[in-house]
Amino acid sequence: MASISLYFGKIPTELDPEQVHDYLFYLQKKSKTPSQTYFKHCVYGLRFLLKSEGLPYQFLRLPAIRHEKKLPVVLSKEEVWAMLQSAKLLKHKILIGLLYGCGLRCMEARSVRLQDLDFDRKQLKVVQGKGKKDRYVPLSVHLIRGLKKYMQGEKPQDYLFNGKPVERAGGDFDSKYSQRGVQWAVRQVAKAAGVKKEVHTHTLRHSYATHLLEDGMDIMTLKDLLGHQNIETTMEYLHIAQLDTQKVFSPLDTLFEKCSSK
Known part of the structure; x- marks a missing residue:
């Protein structure tokens, strides 16, 4: 939550849905984002915060994130x-x-x-x-x-x-x-x-x-x-x-x- 607050200069509960979506788009495009799992946790964290404050949170929807499918290394x-x-x-x-x-x-x-x-x-x-x-x-x-x-x-x-x-x-x-x-x-x-x-x-x-x-x-x-x-x-x-x-x-x-x- 701290990163989104620093990004907009205000607490997350003061943001409108468009601003939240803009931030999530920025987060996905940022090269240093740790992983898709990190992104998923950010969405869930925002949903929990908005829900606990009695604010609308249904606009924060997240499809299931598929993990990278990598074939194992095999020696000859x-x-x-x-x-x-x-x-x-x-x-x-x-x-x-x-x-x-x-x-x-x-x-x-x-x-x-x-x-x-x-x-x-x-x-x-x-x-x-x-x-x-x-x-x-x-x-x-x-x-x-x-x-x-x-x-x-x-x-x-x-x-x-x-x-x-x-x-x-x-x-x-x-x-x-x-x-x-x-x-x-x-x-x-x-x-x-x-x-x-x-x-x-x-x-x-x-x-x-x-x-x-x-x-x-x-x-x-x-x-x-x-x-x-x-x-x-x-x-x-x-x-x-x-x-x-x-x-x-x-x-x-x-x-x-x-x-x-x-």
Whole structure:
């Protein structure tokens, strides 16, 4: 409310509907406006103020604002391989292997306990993932080999990845690998691998889902592996995956094939 008061030099309740609409138009066009959500809150704030003062507020109508729909960044298999090869610490190599090879979220990777690993059945139990549901995901034989080597060297006692103990509410301590530490490790490995894309921990999960679809996995199985509640969330990867049944290509390819030999 302070910004509109400064703009007109008077309190909002002294403004007529035309002035309010002029300000909102100015706010939308101003380049430094933080977001459409900020604009929405301004409208709701003005409506509440006018209504509480017994003034007309029905002229302040706001259509639903759609959030920007952005497709996730997905790495190629070559880029994932480069990251695995560029990780100097075995801990970071195993971390990348879990995030990509099991499609784990950051919190899920941090929360892996030794008791969740089943090398005989080649699977990992993801305990209380998003939505408070447990699920099992396959463990690659290559990842199992690395995990055994890592565990033999690091000798973790409870969590697979240990970090500096942090005191939590109630006086107990959390010794898990910190979220900041995981994110830093992923960024550093991606940089060392020469990956130019913006890589976060979730980028490896997106790549896991996309590559599984491209390798022939059905969408319902993928939904369960990712721990999605709604199939619509999983189906977004169909817009990214390059499937053999609906392979897209550039007309330049067919142009060169047809004309370059002439």
